[in-house]
Amino acid sequence: MSEKRRTDHRDEDVKHLFELLNNNSDWVWEVDAQGRYTWSSDVVTELLGVPPEEVIGKTPFDFMPPGEAERVAGAFGAIVMEKRAFSGLVNRNQRADGTIVVLETSGIPLFDDNGELCGYRGIDRNISTLGERVLQLETIYETTPVALCMIDRQGRLVMSNKAMAKLLGERAPHGAEIHFQSLMPEYWHFFRTDFELADGGETLPSRELGWFDRCYDIQSVPVRDAMDNVIGLSVTWVDITERRHAEQKLASANKVLQQYAQHDHLTGLFNRRYMDECLVAEITRAMQDDFPLSVCLADIDYFKNYNDTHGHQAGDDCLRIVAKTLTSSRLRSGDNVSRYGGEEFLIILPGTDLVQALGVAEVVRSNINALALPHHASPTGYLTISIGVATLHGKQISIEDKPLHMIASGLIHLADTALYAAKKQGRNQVVSARDAYTVP
Incomplete structure (x- = not known):
């Protein structure tokens, strides 16, 4: 083939290539390392409403609304830093007549002989029909x-x-x-x-x-x-x-409320409401496991006279001292002590028979005596307590006999009857109901 024919053929190929570039739906372009257009196909006129020569030397961001330019510049900057190819970069562009066209941009990096990034070559495709929807979703996702x-x-x-x-x-x-x-x-x-x-x-x-x-x-x-x-x-x-912080605060507040709900504010002991629930639970265990359960009901002797003589503040201090003495009287971890009301205290002794319970009660009484707390309105001249003891044997009762709360009430009644007997017999002593369990 002659040189002229090769030249003509090459010219035909170039002409055909430019016809392909300038007569299709995609805008083909090249930018330098700074993002400035160095070449543009004629399709830009259809997409942006300006001829190719008016985009040369400008950047893609010059044809975007300000907010969009900032967003796309950030995304494109990250791409350039990594010197990588990209695709599907959706962006809004403002045409010469002020209308908006949505383009989808893809490109590949160009490198010089030294391997340095010298620009990008890529295409823009008009996706305005779908693009606004895509951009709206992207905006929602992003923000x-x-x-x-x-x-x-x-x-x-x-x-x-x-x-x-x-x-x-x-x-x-x-x-x-x-x-x-x-x-x-x-x-x-x-x-x-x-x-x-x-x-x-x-x-x-x-x-x-x-x-x-x-x-x-x-x-x-x-x-x-x-x-x-x-x-x-x-x-x-x-x-x-x-x-989570709010839930933790709420849990802490609930714990404090539970503390107040279960404990007597003056002595720190369990209160009557909690001990009633505890006693029902212990009765259930005693019947299921067939072991004895004892209670001691203690009352400070002549406490009204103590208040009248020493004053109510001293009476409160007295209650605290008695509470502390009761809890330190060699009780086991499973034993429970409560302020049952006024100057009365209840001790629940799981797995404890009557003889053992009487021994515990005597220790408690002796420890109170050992305090030698002055009580000028008492015949003894010092603080004393009276204690009534009652015992339930689990094997002697079935859960069908009575409701649990009635069984608990009956056991407390037995202890109270014994306490009344102790008071009647001169106070400062321990008295037993002397029954394993009797329905009151």
Whole structure:
């Protein structure tokens, strides 16, 4: 082939190539390392309403509304830093007549002989019909206050919004791929499990994860390709730190309320309401396990006279001293002491028969005597107590005989009857009901 024919053929190829570039739906362009157009096909006139020569030397951001230019410049800047190809970058552009066209941009990096990035070559496609919808969804995704991200099967973060970037903060590597295996090694097995569940068509559970000083409720949703294969997880991170703090405060407040509900504010002992519940529970155990259960009902002798003589403040101090003495009188961990009302105290002794209970009661009485607390309105001249003791034997009663609260009431009545006898017989003594269990 002659040189002229080769030249003509080459010219025909070039002419054909330019016809392809200038007469299709996609705008072909090249930009330099600074993002300035160095070449443009004629399709730009149809898309932006300006001839190719008016875009040369300008950047894509010169044809975008200000807010959009800032958004796309940020995304494109990250691409340039990594010197990588990109596709599907959706952006709004303003035509010469003021109308908006939505383009989808894709490009590949160009390098000089030294391997340095010298620009990009790419195409823009008009997707205005679908583009606004896509941009609206992207805006919602990007600006929602809930952290959102997508993780592929290799653990790479392939998509995230501003809230996710804030969540990761400075802990995420910059200018490099983010791998959750290395970023959150203690939690990666959760995501791996989610992939396995998603492959099996199972529902993915929500989880609570701690990330530094914050607590998150996370929910993964599988992302599938056209062949219905799971290619990633779309993960929602809801910050529940404040809620957890509020729940902890509420739990603490409830604990305090429970403390007040179960304890006597003056002595710190259990109160009557709690001890009534405790006694029912212990009766149930005694009947089920067939062991004895004893109660001691103690009353401070001449306490009204003590108040009248020494004053109510001294009376309160007296109640506290008696309470402390009762709880320190060699009681076992399972024994319970309460202020049962006024100057009365109840001691519940699980697994304790009558003889043992009388021994405990005598120790308590002796310890109160040993205080030698002055009581000028008492014949003895010092503080004393009287105690009534009653015992229930589990094997002698079945749960069908009476309601539990009536059995408990009957046991307390026996102890109270014994206490009354102790008072009647001169006080400062221990008296037993002398019955295993009698229905009052």
